[in-house]
Amino acid sequence: MAAHRKSRQRSLSGNTARTAATLALAGAATATAFDGTAHAAPQLTPAQVKAKVDKLYQEAETATQKYDGAKEKANATQRRLNTLHDQTARKQAKLNAAREALGSYAAAQYRDGGFSPAWQLALSRDPDRYLDGAAFAERAGARQASTVSLVRRQLREIEQLRGAARIDLSSLRSRQNELRRQKTTVTTKLDEARRLLARLTPVQRTEVTADAPVADHVSRSAVDVRVPLKASGSAAVNATAHGAPAGTNSRAAAAVAYAYTKLGSPYVWGATGPSAFDCSGLIQAAYRSAGVSLPRTTYAQINAGRRVSRAQLQPGDLVFFYSGISHVGIYVGNGKMIHAPNPSAPVRVAPIDQMPFAGATRVA
Structure with missing residues (x-):
């Protein structure tokens, strides 16, 4: 009996050991998972983060242009409405006045009893006066017929206006729905980009969000006036342009000068200035300051002037990027532009070859 108990104890002891080992491993794995070390997402390198963030910003910019276009159309529809x-x-109001006039005429007819002219002549004590009055009434009747015709026409016009409204x-409701969809897309992309950037150290974030190195003081051959030049976050300094090239007119020069004064301004999607901009908003504001009206979106701005090749670029030309024409800057000479890049970078000078070049337009 004792031997039997001893044998059973050994068997239980072996099972218990295996079970305990299994539970210990499972507990360790669970604890590690809660600590965030066992199944943590692979750590992205700064280069991988930059690639993902750049793609998100480009997608957000595309949605921003669609938002801007829908907003412009919605505003135009609202004005038309x-x-x-x-x-x-x-x-x-005119119809109501005409109806009142018809009502007065009908009331007069009712008061007169609606007698025929023959009976009224027969019963009149002064036939001559009646005949004069009858002629007036006939003319008045013709005028009333004209009023009735006017009322009918006004009713048709009002119904046409109401149909158009x-x-x-x-259309306005459809465009408002489109605005909401594009806004959701933009904010989602930007939030995801922010989360990716938050994983980096401050130094890494600076490296990821910085454009290719460009000297703050660049040649400004398009501008023949002295304007303030602001480096991102630095104090304004004066820069003088020299030797405006042939063919550059004063409006293009004024647009470039305006863009220089906005260096360091924050990027805000949907903004058109004066203190914040998205990419097409900056271009629209720059040329508006020069007295030139441009459309709101990159898709429309590229068709707002004469197309020029990259080799023909002059300061003031609009330069567009990506196959979807989702980004724009204003060319300032020497292969550089001023543009509003994205929420992590203010308005700045940058080389035009840092993004896929899609085309250029001369609007002034």
Whole structure:
């Protein structure tokens, strides 16, 4: 009996040991997982983070341009809708006045009993006066017929205006939905980029978000005036341009000068200045300061002037990037541009070869 108990004890002891070992390993794995070391995502190198962030910024820029375009169209639709409402209100006021005039005429007819002219002549104590009055009434009747025709026409016009307003309202709602979709896309991409950058050390973040080294003081051959030049985060200094090339007009020079004054301004998607910009917003503001009206988006800006080749570039030309024409800068000479890069970089001078070149346009 004792031997039997001893044998069973050895068997249980072996099972217990194996079970304990299994539980210990599982517990260790679980604890390690909670500590975040066993199944942690592979650590990205700064170069990999840069590649991912650049892609996210490009996708966000594409969505930003779609947002800007939808916003521009939504604003135009809203203005058109407001105009239709104003026109409808004015025509409704005229219609109400015409209806009141018809109502007064109908009330007079009712008071006169609606007798035929023959009976009214027969019963009149002064036939001559009646005949004069009858001629006036006939003319008044013709005028009333004209008023009735006017009322009918006004009713048709008002219905047409209301129909156009219903179409515009439907279009406005569609564009507002598009705005919300693009806004969600932009914010999602930018949030993801921020999370990736947050994994880096401050030094690594600077390396990832910095453009290729460019001297703050660059040749400014397009500008023949003295304007303030701001390096990113530094105090403004004066820079004087020399030797404006032939063919560069004053509007292009003024647009370039404006862009220089905005160096260091933050990138904010959807912004058109005066203190923050997205890429196409900066271009639009620069040329607006020179008296030239440009469309809001990169897709429209590239068609706003005459196309020029890369070899023909002059200061003031618009330079576009990526196959989707999702980014734009203003050329300032010597292979460089001023642009609003992305939320991690302010308005700055950069080489045009740091992004895939898609085309250029001369608007002034």
